[in-house]
Amino acid sequence: MLPDIARLDRQIRIIAREEILSRYQHVDFSIKQDGSLLTEADLATNRRLQQFLHQQWPDIAFLSEEMEVSQQERRLCEADWLWILDPLDGTSNFAAGVPLFATSLALISKGEVVMGLSYDPIRDEMFSAIKDTGAWLNGRRLHCRDSGFPLENAVAFIDFKRLPLNLRQRLSHAPPYGSQRNIGSSVLEWAWMAA
Known part of the structure; x- marks a missing residue:
């Protein structure tokens, strides 16, 4: 049985508002080995979501963009069920004051995405999807467009x-x-x- 998407939605919104929006336009950053930026908002959001996920679903492994690549690769190979988190996708935008960034979380089962959530705290938009069930924007079901678009x-x-x-x-x-x-x-x- 999949985790409760409504509970995930609520917690991601709370944490993103508290850890990301509270730091927006007041950003100090460092540079990671790969040249990408890292902010306290990345780390705090990562820490809190990891704690929440572990408390609620302790049997599901966790992988984050903030982990070393070797750790990420090991988790991908070893875990049947796996949370994959990017606590702040668009860190460069966030650090520059550009309001285009989000938190994303996916649940993987045996290498296949079964659930995903992406939250834009600036616009208060939560995109969510469950495999074979559908996709939603702030709880409103999304419908596929005509696939005949060239x-x-x-x-x-x-x-x-x-x-x-x-x-x-x-x-x-x-x-x-x-x-x-x-x-x-x-x-x-x-x-x-x-x-």
Whole structure:
């Protein structure tokens, strides 16, 4: 049986407001080994959500973006059930005062995503989904758009700096999509595209 998504929704909202919004536009940051930014909001949100998840569902393993890569890889290989958390997707935006960031949490079972939540505390928007059940925005069910939309008219959300050079060059010279965007928070990009 899956964890109660309503309980997760409430707790993510509370923690994001207290730990992320309270620090917004008053940000000190450090730089991680991979060159990405790290703020106290990342760490505090990570700490509180990890504690909550462990208290409520102690048998489900936990993986966070804030863990060392070797720890992440080990958890991915070892755990049948696994929470995957990005406490602050869009940390660079957050640190720069750009209001495009979110908290994202997924539940994985045997390598397959079975539940996901993404919360934008600026807009108070919670995107959630349960495998084979549906997707919602703030509790309102989302419906699929017509799948006949041609790819050449589509907007693609792509972070070119994370792509291999040959793929980046191919997409730049002959894109199969209509236009490209990157707002700095992939979880928001994906949620907005799905909604």
